[in-house]
Amino acid sequence: MAAPVANGRITAPTIDAVARCTEFAAAQAQDAGFSLARVHEVELVVEEVVANICRYSYGDGLGSVELCCRRLDGPKLVLEFIDYGQPFDMFTLPAPDLSVDLDRRDVGGVGVPMLRALVDQASYRREDARNILCVIVHAAPKLAGDPSST
């Protein structure tokens, strides 16, 4: 069944929220005229955010994730992620030590550093028992992608 989409908004259950929100945001970025390279970066941003919400905000429980998307001049996109889980600001997650050798490296923990590198602005607030994470992504790619993919 197709995810409910209206006025730049999608609501998806946590069980498949990552795939649905990523697909939705990619379509929004394409519609806004973002390059293929930047569309992939927006997909990365959404995947990292939603995966973290499912993992930390809801823990082992089920819930839902709302993603609201607004287009601004530039062009740029405002992506607002809303969930009803426990208070959770992913930007306060402890940073892994990335300077250690392979044997001592954690296997995870790079999602938030990746997120920081790919967004232009980010803010978190807790409001009416909801976590609201707002990120703004501009059209210019952050990573040095293949020019042929732009």
Add this chain to the structure above:
Amino acid sequence: MECKIQNLANVVLIEVEGRIDHGTAPAFGSALLPHVEGCTDENKKLLLDFGKVTYMSSAGLRVLMIAAKGCRKQGGKMVLAALQPTIQEIFKIGRFDMVLETFSTVRDALAAISPAAAALYGDR
């Protein structure tokens, strides 16, 4: 995501193609697992050809880290080749370039880790 496997002398060459994301990372891990388990001493090498990987999130990086640690723990070695520019940058953000050996091409990787495998790879 697809993985094509070739055995070249003491090297298992895995050509990875497509997206490695939250949805496909478990299948990627399952595809790597038997080859990681077989990477048991310093003569056994695992080479991942990433030339056709178009997208990779932290879920894919996690799989790579687990695989590399598994090989190392058993005395084997895993290296990567032909990373796309955006994947290279993702590696730098996660400092994966500091803990995983990468090469510009499959040929360069084979020449460095196994001359016998490089000879079998030929002029491709």
